Structure formats: C-alpha cells, structure tokens
Amino acid sequence: MIIVMKRNATETEINHMVAEVEAAGLKPTVLRGTERTVVAAIGDERKTGDLRKLESASGVDEVIPVLAPYKLASIENQTGRSVIQAGSLTIGGKAIGMMAGPCSVEDEEQMVATAKAIKAAGATALRGGAFKPRTSPYSFQGLKEEGLKILATAREETGLAIVTEVVSPEDVDLVSEYAEVLQIGARNMQNYRLLEACGRSHRAVLLKRGPSATVEELLLAAEYILDGGNHNVMLCERGIRTYEAHTRFTLPLATVPYLQAKTHLPVVIDPSHGTGHAYLVPAMAKAAVAAGADGIIVEVHPEPEHAKSDGFQTLDIATFEQMMADCRRIAAAVDREL
Ligand code: PEP
Ligand code: MN
Numbered sequence: 599m600i601i602v603m604k605r606n607a608t609e610t611e612i613n614h615m616v617a618e619v620e621a622a623g624l625k626p627t628v629l630r631g632t633e634r635t636v637v638a639a640i641g642d643e644r645k646t647g648d649l650r651k652l653e654s655a656s657g658v659d660e661v662i663p664v665l666a667p668y669k670l671a672s673i674e675n676q677t678g679r680s681v682i683q684a685g686s687l688t689i690g691g692k693a694i695g696m697m698a699g700p701c702s703v704e705d706e707e708q709m710v711a712t713a714k715a716i717k718a719a720g721a722t723a724l725r726g727g728a729f730k731p732r733t734s735p736y737s738f739q740g741l742k743e744e745g746l747k748i749l750a751t752a753r754e755e756t757g758l759a760i761v762t763e764v765v766s767p768e769d770v771d772l773v774s775e776y777a778e779v780l781q782i783g784a785r786n787m788q789n790y791r792l793l794e795a796c797g798r799s800h801r802a803v804l805l806k807r808g809p810s811a812t813v814e815e816l817l818l819a820a821e822y823i824l825d826g827g828n829h830n831v832m833l834c835e836r837g838i839r840t841y842e843a844h845t846r847f848t849l850p851l852a853t854v855p856y857l858q859a860k861t862h863l864p865v866v867i868d869p870s871h872g873t874g875h876a877y878l879v880p881a882m883a884k885a886a887v888a889a890g891a892d893g894i895i896v897e898v899h900p901e902p903e904h905a906k907s908d909g910f911q912t913l914d915i916a917t918f919e920q921m922m923a924d925c926r927r928i929a930a931a932v933d934r935e936l
Pocket of ligand 2: 701702871897907910
C-alpha cells in the first residue's frame, strides 16, 4: 500500500502515518520526493483490514492499495491455470468445455433429445435450469426437484455432466446430489450466503457475473467460494448492463484475456444471455474461442420457438452443430481442442 502525503504535510503528520502503518503490522518506508512525501507500507495489506480509512487522517492525500483484494483467486497465488474436472466436463486446460442445453428443463423428452443431440455434436456438458430466477414473478419458475430428476435421467442416457442453477443456500445440498456443476446466476452473484454454501459443496461452481458488477466484484465473489474450501470455481461473463439496447446485454470479450491475466480460474463465455438474439450467438461463441475462453455455455433447444424461457436467444440443433464445427476450426487455430 502507498500513502501519498499532501504537498504541505508536516513532519508530525508523516510520523503519524509511519506509526499507523507499524501499528497495522506493515513495514513503513518514507520516500521523500521534491514535491511530495510517500509512505510505502510493505506487507500483506489484505490481512490488516481496510487501511483506505487512513485517507481521512490529516496531511494524507491518497491511499493506494497495491495488492489485489482477492487472494485465492489471484494469479499470484498459484503457478499454472486451474483445471477443473466435473464428470464429463474438463475446463481450464487445452480442451475447451462446451456446455449446452435449454434455458429451462421442461420435460424428459425435451431434455433427453437435447442431450443426445448436443453430445453427438461434441458438447461436454448439459445445461438446463430446474430452479429459474425470473425477472417477472409471472414467468415460468422451473420444475425444481422434478427438473433435477429429469437432468439425472439425461445424464444416465448420455454420460454428460449436468450444469444447473441453484438459487438459494438451502437448496445447495439438494442440487449437489444431482448436478456436477452448480451454477450461480447473475442475479445472485453477490448473494453471500449462497456463495458460502457453495463454498462448502464438493461440486464445481460456475459463477456468473452480475449485470452491474465489476470484474473485481466478480473475483471477490469467487473469493468467497474459494475461501470456503471449494477450489473448483469457473467464472462466467454473460454480459453487462449498458446504455446499448440492440443486444439484451453487452458482452465484453476483453474480459477473457483480462481475467486470465488476473486469475488462474477458468473463464467461460455465455453468448446467449450476452446477446439475447439467437442470430448473434454463433458469431460471439466463435469470437470467445478466438479470444481464448476456456468454456462456452450456450442455450440450445430442439424447438426454440416453443421454449418455456429465453427462446429468442436459443439455438436450434442444426445451428448448434454448425456453431460447433466452426468453433472447432477456430479452436485449432488458437492451439485449443474442442
Ligand atoms: C441462465 O443461464 O439461464 C440464466 C438465468 O443466466 P443468468 O443468470 O446469466 O441471467
Ligand atoms: Mn436463460
């Protein structure tokens, strides 16, 4: 941490900062420039509590933290990228994870047909929501445990790992019985009790970025899960809220290389929620692979026009097959496998 003193800071004020830094357990070094004096505090500032409060002391201009506030998620915490293995899904290594399936689990026939088709096209996991957090209380809320049972049947039929959302801490144990990957939805990214409960689960977690959350807030949310002892966390960019209205959300693909520079956790892109229009999805999936994404999660349904949720952004099977073939060629070009 660096404490920048005001131009006219007195010796007493500088000495006071030196004493505060020592009291916090850090090692102070006073650097005197021609214009300003700076007090550098060496040590792990994350263990001291928030020292930005020192900005309120007299003679202090600015307090600048140096270390990222997330520790376990940080690239500095680990040599090499995390590779997560969850049933048929491997993510974070050379292989790109492809999670596909409908927004919601509707019935057994739909799920089994979808699972077989996406597996034949090369998907490595099946997605589908049984608990649906919907913007409107009048929208379809999901089949809940019945939906989980249908997902388990689809796994028995295909061997595909199941990715499904958990919306409340009380449901984490139940969803963990059925799914290899617990999805934490965008609306719940900062539901800290849910993050803690997922931190205690033995299942991998797909953590989606909140539409109004910064990347740092996403990493701090992941830190809750890691701190709970669960190291199998993947981060998902699914688009953020901007002033732009031509897409449902705005999908910032620079998040992929940025996160990979900051964290060892696998990075997944959701081009379905990120665009909100089926015709835009394949191009953004391809762009995500080119950008180095470790995984893609995409909505696919045998009949998108009859889907119970998010049909407008859902691919039919033929389009998914074509998207897979195209993504595969791009993956090869960037030295990845799909
Ligand atoms: C979903 O995956 O269907 C979903 C609800 O996603 P998000 O939480 O990103 O809106
Ligand atoms: Mn959806």
